[in-house]
Amino acid sequence: MKGIDIFHQRNHFQQMLKATENVKQLEGQAADAVQALLRDVPVIRTFAVESAPPGSYVDLVVRLNLDGHERLLVCEVKSIGQPRHVRAALLQLQKVASSFDPPATPIFIAPYLSTDAQALCREFDVGFVDLVGNARVTFDSVFIERQVDAKPPAVQRSLKSIFKPKSAQVLRVLLREPARAWRVADLAEASGVSLGHVSNVRGELVDRELAEVADDGLRLSHPDRLLDAWREAYEPPLGERVEFYTTLHGQPLDHALRSVLHMEDSGSHAVLASFSAAHWLSPYGRVPTQYCYADAGGLVALRSALKMAPARSGANVVVTVLKDHGVFLDAVEPAPGVFCTSPVQTYLDLAFAGERGAEAADHLRQELLAWRK
Incomplete structure (x- = not known):
């Protein structure tokens, strides 16, 4: 001894x-x-x-x-x-x-x-x-x-870590109801991640003064600043991007999409994303291409319902088959049978889309994500 x-x-x-x-x-x-x-x-x-x-x-x-x-x-x-x-x-x-x-x-x-x-x-x-x-x-x-733009590698890793897929599931829940106070166990259940991971996210948010812990739980103190930081560090969900062409348009296309997007009992997922989601959430000029997130089953259903054929050029449907399915947990239904990425996810995707998406992103944020400061 x-x-x-x-x-x-x-x-x-x-x-x-x-x-x-x-x-x-x-x-x-x-x-x-x-x-x-x-x-x-x-x-x-x-x-x-x-x-x-x-x-x-x-x-x-x-x-x-x-x-x-x-x-x-x-x-x-x-x-x-x-x-x-x-x-x-x-x-x-x-x-x-x-x-x-x-x-x-x-x-x-x-x-x-x-x-x-x-x-x-x-x-x-x-x-x-x-x-x-x-x-x-x-x-x-x-x-x-x-003022310099450089960040140390360790800082860059730390900034991105809080926005990785599992952490992002927690953030989407928090941003859905910014004024709500969350117990760790409740937040873990709502976001579908472990208690330990929620605790890590909580610590990061508190250290950055983006959230505060009170007797009733964790509450965002600066949702706008959190969304700004997420936008700056945003990386689109990982997945295989596949481009197709469909002859459907107008109402026939909308009806076909609704028949596929409403698949709660099938176990597969497909939701409108980016500009297509924004069209239903906060319209700001329609684009001719339909954008979707799907899993493998959702892709099969989309191809069948929309009668899509692979397109090397002139695609009018872009489907990203996601590796991580956390985005689907936060999907919303702005109209009967129409399932879209949430306002937060749609905003991030639009902001990442370049100049043509920036104005649509700003419009959506003013309409749906203008929280009290």
Whole structure:
């Protein structure tokens, strides 16, 4: 037992040492970023970036000479730039900066700060710098602001992970009733995913301040911001895209579609999608091509009912046979026998469709997804 205790103590010590080394490395990178930023400001004659003394509640102190006057910047360095963590750090940083005489200029630094995290810094009137290149530092006659489009690979993976198929099933349920509070078990049942996966999605949403947890459960706090983020990271559902031609049009085509889309007892699925779904949900100019999502059984039914033939060119029906069937769980019926992707899914598909879909997407959002802020 004694040998095991020594092993655990040694392992714990090594982990602490590694964590300390990572913190020092991050602070060194933060100091380099601040130096590079200030070096380009002509009115700053001299400056020095130093580690803050122990117990000062900040990580870096920058002493500089601005037109013959001494100025002080105090910097807090954090390894996480999610809005929830940023907010707590900003409150502390403001308090520390105001304790100096005269007050110091507070600067928040992290490996990456999203637009939401940057907006928080502006709200608290705290400067910010991230290691990707985004920055905003203002004091006296100095005004520095830089914006870059790059995101670290780990951040890109994190941003996309919350919109992957299983997570997307949870988001569709939440966006269907943005004002509703959800217990984890109820949300798992409604979305058809595991309790653990719902918990992971909940944590991501709370960290990004897109949702909040109260006594009655999880509730979206910013559905519009969530939809914006989803649109920016959106990847269409995976599946095989197949193009066909049908001689049906007008009412005969509508009747044939209704006979196929209403297949609750058959075990197969087919729904209108993209521009075709938008035509029933929020009309904004009709396009000649019909777009559908289907599973294998739904494709067979569509081919039969619409008398479709494969088309190498001139297709007027496009069917995507989905690998994941989560989209079907959120289908809506805007008219008897007409099943479509939900307003949220339709909006995302339209926004992804390029310029001709952008206006239709905006129209649908104004009509059906204009939640109270």
